[in-house]
Amino acid sequence: MVFWILISFVALAMAALLGLILLRAHSMAEPPAAYDLRVYRQQLSDVDKDLLRGVINDSDAQRVRTEVSRRILAADAQLQKQSSGSPQPKGMSRLTVVLAAALLIGGTLALYSLLGAPGYGDMGLASRIEASDNYARTRPKQAEAESKVPPQPNPNLEPGYADLVAQLRQTAGERPDDAQGQALLAQHEANLGNFIAAYQAKQNYIRIMSGDLEPQDYGELAELMIMAAGGYVSPEAEELLDDTLRLDPRNGPARYYYGLLQGQLDRPDIAFRVWVDTLRQGPKGAPWINGIEAQIEDMAFRAGIEYSPISPPGAAGAQAPALAGPNxxxxxxxxxxxxxxxxxxxxxxxxxxxxxxxxxxxxxxxxxxxxxxxxxxxxxxxxxxxxxxxxxxxxxxxxxxxxxxxxxxxxxxxx
Known part of the structure; x- marks a missing residue:
């Protein structure tokens, strides 16, 4: 509400200033000849001053006086014909003031309705942080997010690959405690775009391996859950990212998704700092580095930070060509x-x-x-x-x- 009061006063002040100028011009109107007379009389006075200083001689001074005097007579004759100048019409002046005020105030409101956020409450920094914390505690869980993801198109598969994965599913189902089979199933379900089945297999792998795990195992499970939720970082995925970064603070994929999470929580300031540090650690060309480079400029804009491009260290290796396929x-x-x-x-x-x-x-x-x-x-x-x-x-x-x-x-x- 404070914002609306402020811009209303500013718009009214500008309209009042414009109206004052227009109405004052109307009341101070005078004939053009009266202005000319003042100028000509000043010129006569200046001629005498120039003559005393020796700037001009007597003959030049006389010639100038004659010309200015002739103009004074002509202006005086014109002034006698006009009892007043050509004032602005009162009705037109007032109409102009009203139209200008309406245009200024209405244009301001229309522009704000287009570019601003009408109806959005006043939110200082502390309020925005509080709102972010509240959303972090109440945001949708993994299952709810998955239910809102539209069906994905079937990927183009090489002949025989689908059959091979089907065999893998059957084998993994018959051997639920086989860590190797669950790891392979997670990988190939992900290749097929079956991210829910992929992270479920990865969960089985983590369960079977118990404490004999690497930080990247938690990070890979978090990534699969995020993909299953259409890019949304759920509370469950956040816990896995926390586990990954606690064990390996420099884990690039986890740092990328943690920054993505902060952006979704309306904390672009935190996301920007995390991504900047990740870019500086590199390596250039890594998938998570490419993802950060594609989004960090927008994140900096949201955080109100002027971003200067950062060149990650290291050189990316050659991209692997696809497995030789059939013609x-x-x-x-x-x-x-x-x-x-x-x-x-x-x-x-x-x-x-x-x-x-x-x-x-x-x-x-x-x-x-x-x-x-x-x-x-x-x-x-x-x-x-x-x-x-x-x-x-x-x-x-x-x-x-x-x-x-x-x-x-x-x-x-x-x-």
Whole structure:
């Protein structure tokens, strides 16, 4: 209410000032000839002063006096014909004042209704923080958020992959205490966009592993829950992020989602600080760094902070190409394949990737992809050998080793 009172007084003051100027001009109106006479008389006085100072000679002074005197006579004759000047019409002046006031006040209100937040209560900093805390305590739980997420379109799958995941589901269901199977199921349900099933499998994995867990396990579960809720960070996901950051304060994905949470809680100031620190720790090109760079400018605007771009340290590795897939003819033929034939085709794709990495080398994400694929196919010994070779190739690259370790863990290998 204070804001409305303030802008009303400002608008009325501006309208009153404008009206005063218009009405005063009306009351002070005078004939143009009267103004001309004052100017000409001042010119005559200035001529005498210039002559005394020696600026002009007598002949020039006389010539100027004659010209000015002629103009004075003409102005006086014109003044005699006009009893007054040409004043502004009173009715028109008052109408102009009313219209100007209406335009100023109405325009102000219309502009605020467009750009402002009509009906929004006055909120100082303390009130906004209190409102944020209240929302944090009462915001929707995970299940409620999931219920509001619209159905997602089915992803384009390589032939045989859906059958392979279906087999994995069956195996994991028959062996509910198999940590490796639950970890693989979580990974591949996520690949299919089944995030609810993915985080449920991840929960089973955490339950089975009990206390033998890494910080990233909690962070991965939080990420899957956030994806299942359409990007919303629920209280349950927040607890997992807290667990992750308590064990590993520099965990990049958890820091990204924690900043996202603070933005959703209307605390962009906290989100901005967390994201700035995360950008400074890098590494450049990491998925969470890309996510922060895409949103931090808007978060800074919401926080009222002038943002200067920050260049994260480190260089991103080459992006991994997709697993070698079938060509158009293979896709057409796959529609008529049996489940065994499609699985054999997948093995062929894995074999081609393995051969290429053995002969030509590749990036860390490609090696991680191969390890994961071998884990899905159940070739644990081969996956272990590939993991050992990859660690040798990327022994000096901390980021690459982290990617390989994550892939090995998901494949059920000992890091």
């Amino acid at each position: 158009a003819e293979d896709l057409e033929a796959a529609q008529e394949m049996t489940a065994e034939d499609r699985q054999e085709m997948i093995r062929g794709m894995v074999a081609r990737l393995s051969d290429r990495l053995a002969t030509e080398g590749g990036s860390a994400p490609e090696w991680a992809q191969l390890i994961g694929a071998l884990g899905v196919l159940g070739e644990q010994d081969r996956a272990k050998a590939i993991y050992a070779e990859a660690k040798t190739r990327f022994a000096d690259d901390t980021e690459a080793l982290a990617q390989l370790e994550s892939a090995a863990s998901m494949a059920g290998l000992e890091p």
